[in-house]
Amino acid sequence: MLIDLAHFTPGLSLTGGLVIGLAAAVLVQANGRIAGISGIFGGLLSWPRNDIGWRIAFLAGLIGAPVMASLAGMPATADIEAGWSEILVAGFLVGIGTRYASGCTSGHGVCGLSRGSIRSLAATATFMAAGFLTVFVQRHMIGG
Structure with missing residues (x-):
């Protein structure tokens, strides 16, 4: 097995995993909700909803994080x-x-x-x- 050391980022990967786990734990503790993206997004399509605020905030964070990283000079790229x-x-x-x-x-x-x-x-x-x-x-x- 060959590891591409130029793209091997265990520190960033671990940090990302910890942040995802923390976000999932906070959401379940604060709202009693599971951090499943399809369920969060799908919940926006069902009307009327009284829990629209946290859903929009969660999805905004998913979109906003790579935008902020790009503005900080660390663009996320995909091939x-x-x-x-x-x-x-x-x-x-x-x-x-x-x-x-x-x-x-x-x-x-x-x-x-x-x-x-x-x-x-x-x-x-x-x-x-x-x-x-x-x-x-x-x-x-x-x-x-």
Whole structure:
């Protein structure tokens, strides 16, 4: 196995993981709510809602953090080797998956597993296996 030391950032990764865990813990302690992004966003689409403020604040933080990092001279960059049509199809499929799984990677993988949820364990194992299989097929069978 080869580690790309130029992009190996264990300190930043650990810090990011700790901040995500802290945010999830604060949300569940303060609001009794799980920090699942699909549920938070989906809750904005259901009217009337009396809990719109914290949902907007949470999503604003997700969008605002990389904007603030970029303004501080630390832009987040991604090299996505796909066109817009592929990205839109992938996003649509992820949306369908989150509806069938009753949650997304953040809800099941971060919050559900930490609560010992068997349903979240099954969901996380399923979407991780699907991701591994997709990468394998793309790199070894299609010729990526």
